[in-house]
Amino acid sequence: MTSFKMTRRHFGFLAAGAAATAAMPFAARATGGSVIAATFPGNWEDGYRSVLTPLVKEAGYDLTVAPALAQDQLAKVMASPGNPPYDTLLMSPGQMAVAIENDIIQKIDPSKLKNWSMLDPAFQGEYGPTVTVEVNGIAYNPDLVPRPKGYRDLFENPAYKGLVSWTGFASNTGVMAYTEIAKIFGSGPTDMEAVFKLFKDHPEHLKGVVASTNHQMTLFQQGEVAVFMCSTGNVAKLKALGLKAEFVQPETGSPAAPVNIHLTKGSKNVDAAYAYMDAAISKVAQDQLKMPPREMFPTNRQVELTPGIGAYVTRAQLASLVYPDWAALNKNRPEWIRQFDALVAG
Amino acid sequence: MKASGFPYVIPMLLLSVAFFATPLAVLIGFSFIGPEGVGFHNYARFLGDAFNYRVLINTAKLGLQTIVSTTLLGVPIALLYWHSGKTARQVIIFLTLIPMLTSNVVRTFAWIVILGRQGPISETFVALGLAERPFTLMSTELGLVMAMCQIDLPLIILPLIAILSRIPVTYTEAAQVSGAGPWRILVTVLLPMMLPGLLAGWILVFASTSASFVTQAVIGGARNIYVPQLIYREVGTLFDWPMASAIAVVLLLSTGILLVAMTMISRHRRLVGHA
Numbered sequence: 001m002t003s004f005k006m007t008r009r010h011f012g013f014l015a016a017g018a019a020a021t022a023a024m025p026f027a028a029r030a031t032g033g034s035v036i037a038a039t040f041p042g043n044w045e046d047g048y049r050s051v052l053t054p055l056v057k058e059a060g061y062d063l064t065v066a067p068a069l070a071q072d073q074l075a076k077v078m079a080s081p082g083n084p085p086y087d088t089l090l091m092s093p094g095q096m097a098v099a100i101e102n103d104i105i106q107k108i109d110p111s112k113l114k115n116w117s118m119l120d121p122a123f124q125g126e127y128g129p130t131v132t133v134e135v136n137g138i139a140y141n142p143d144l145v146p147r148p149k150g151y152r153d154l155f156e157n158p159a160y161k162g163l164v165s166w167t168g169f170a171s172n173t174g175v176m177a178y179t180e181i182a183k184i185f186g187s188g189p190t191d192m193e194a195v196f197k198l199f200k201d202h203p204e205h206l207k208g209v210v211a212s213t214n215h216q217m218t219l220f221q222q223g224e225v226a227v228f229m230c231s232t233g234n235v236a237k238l239k240a241l242g243l244k245a246e247f248v249q250p251e252t253g254s255p256a257a258p259v260n261i262h263l264t265k266g267s268k269n270v271d272a273a274y275a276y277m278d279a280a281i282s283k284v285a286q287d288q289l290k291m292p293p294r295e296m297f298p299t300n301r302q303v304e305l306t307p308g309i310g311a312y313v314t315r316a317q318l319a320s321l322v323y324p325d326w327a328a329l330n331k332n333r334p335e336w337i338r339q340f341d342a343l344v345a346g
Numbered sequence: 347m348k349a350s351g352f353p354y355v356i357p358m359l360l361l362s363v364a365f366f367a368t369p370l371a372v373l374i375g376f377s378f379i380g381p382e383g384v385g386f387h388n389y390a391r392f393l394g395d396a397f398n399y400r401v402l403i404n405t406a407k408l409g410l411q412t413i414v415s416t417t418l419l420g421v422p423i424a425l426l427y428w429h430s431g432k433t434a435r436q437v438i439i440f441l442t443l444i445p446m447l448t449s450n451v452v453r454t455f456a457w458i459v460i461l462g463r464q465g466p467i468s469e470t471f472v473a474l475g476l477a478e479r480p481f482t483l484m485s486t487e488l489g490l491v492m493a494m495c496q497i498d499l500p501l502i503i504l505p506l507i508a509i510l511s512r513i514p515v516t517y518t519e520a521a522q523v524s525g526a527g528p529w530r531i532l533v534t535v536l537l538p539m540m541l542p543g544l545l546a547g548w549i550l551v552f553a554s555t556s557a558s559f560v561t562q563a564v565i566g567g568a569r570n571i572y573v574p575q576l577i578y579r580e581v582g583t584l585f586d587w588p589m590a591s592a593i594a595v596v597l598l599l600s601t602g603i604l605l606v607a608m609t610m611i612s613r614h615r616r617l618v619g620h621a
Contacts, residue, residue: 071583075585206569207569209569218458224482334584344568345401346569
């Protein structure tokens with residue numbers, strides 16, 4: 001075997017090179033400072049990085065988009081109180097309730113947002129603006145399975161056997177679907193015993209349980225699954241990738257979740273965070289984010305809906321969507337997570 | 347001699363205390379905190395649940411299954427290296443190291459394609475008439491062991507190569523001259539000499555497999571739950587850090603006991619004597 005030789009001179013050069021690399025100056029930064037914004041991975045990360053970065057830059061700040069699921073955002077901020085890793089968080093009411101309870105987000109000052117008045121009052125939250133409303137339903141591959149009517153169909157029609165994927169109770173999308181299933185098969189949205197019994201009676205569905213919606217999209221791409229619980233954004237992304245994917249609003253109604261930007265308590269870049277929030281609710285940003293592959297429902301009144309988004313939901317229909325009671329759900333969620341995990345693992 | 351060498355290890359010792367021992371002490375301390383006060387409540391809760399026991403056993407089982415599969419594949423590759431010329435040796439080293447230069451996440455996602463319904467394994471079985479219809483190995487223990495085996499294979503090949511490089515090939519020739527057949531040479535000459543390398547590889551493979559969160563979660567799916575996923579669930583979903591610390595300590599102790607046992611075997615006088 002060829003022996004490895006290194007002289008003291010070589011080692012010296014190597015060490016000097018490493019030191020020089022570490023001492024290299026950072027790229028030029030905007031003068032106003034920078035904001036570290038947590039967004040969901042995938043479509044959100046791509047969209048916010050490409051659309052909002054130039055807008056925030058125009059305002060004189062740098063934007064760093066950090067992808068993390070809402071639960072991970074919470075965990076990381078709770079892990080470093082007083083020195084949060086993100087200046088802003090992106091989350092639905094489920095996590096927002098936990099964030100308020102744990103005192104990690106703060107009320108905002110709307111006077112610092114030029115575009116605040118462009119939002120409907122329903123989207124003007126005291127803890128931050130709503131940037132979109134995610135409409136949930138069922139994604140399916142029309143080449144592999146017939147169009148499902150709703151959640152009941154997935155358990156009762158043999159055409160879906162072994163082709164449906166679910167997530168655990170850690171996923172908001174999963175929880176919203178389970179509350180609807182609990183209404184159908186049980187006594188109400190929190191009757192999860194009925195949901196667990198349904199899965200026990202249909203063990204083929206337990207084989208399709210995975211960790212996250214992103215994982216489900218990977219399996220959908222590979223033809224491993226043909227149906228999963230989704231948001232309209234998930235289907236838009238799959239379609240943009242050239243895949244056969246369609247969105248179905250369940251016959252019992254579509255669960256929906258507003259997505260909000262929150263200012264983290266202890267943020268050291270408050271002005272930059274406001275500039276980012278303002279960019280996210282601006283007409284120019286939402287005009288781009290409503291287009292495929294993102295198809296985010298615009299909360300800025302001045303932004304027209306695309307025909308694609310209009311086919312899922314109109315502004316008039318927003319009120320008729322199903323908005324879960326997250327305070328009630330969060331109370332039982334840890335126990336449901338443990339119970340469901342044990343059920344899935346057999 | 348002992349005294350003269352000590353000052354050189356002081357920086358490493360300080361770093362170990364600051365960045366390993368202290369965080370570990372914090373983790374252990376945290377595991378005793380809970381809503382009921384300070385005590386063993388988290389351990390009692392964790393060990394009082396039969397589901398958690400099964401997860402613990404499954405984690406150890408996954409590590410042992412990966413050790414067996416990597417050994418069955420790694421030993422022949424290492425022996426091939428030993429018998430090869432200079433160029434072939436470089437090729438084997440290159441092919442062994444290449445997967446290590448790729449991110450574990452990338453390798454894991456590549457396995458989704460391989461293990462899937464439309465993947466090469468399923469299609470080969472269907473084409474050969476060994477399976478009636480396409481099947482998936484995703485979310486199965488077998489699929490996970492296959493992926494872990496490929497991902498951790500370098501960890502067993504490299505220590506074996508390091509051991510074999512020091513042993514002259516003439517040893518097998520001497521055994522042949524003495525009348526030993528190929529199996530006898532393998533069992534009585536080669537394996538005893540390779541044992542320290544094998545044990546080092548087993549320790550690395552076991553430690554890597556039992557903590558491989560990404561591969562376990564992606565390939566194993568939600569049906570195959572292992573201890574790292576439980577820790578992640580407690581930290582990232584349930585925000586119960588003291589419980590997560592207790593589970594981490596249990597994982598540390600259970601894998602630690604196995605690793606210490608393997609290390610003690612690898613230092614056993616009779617075994618080391620063979621090498």
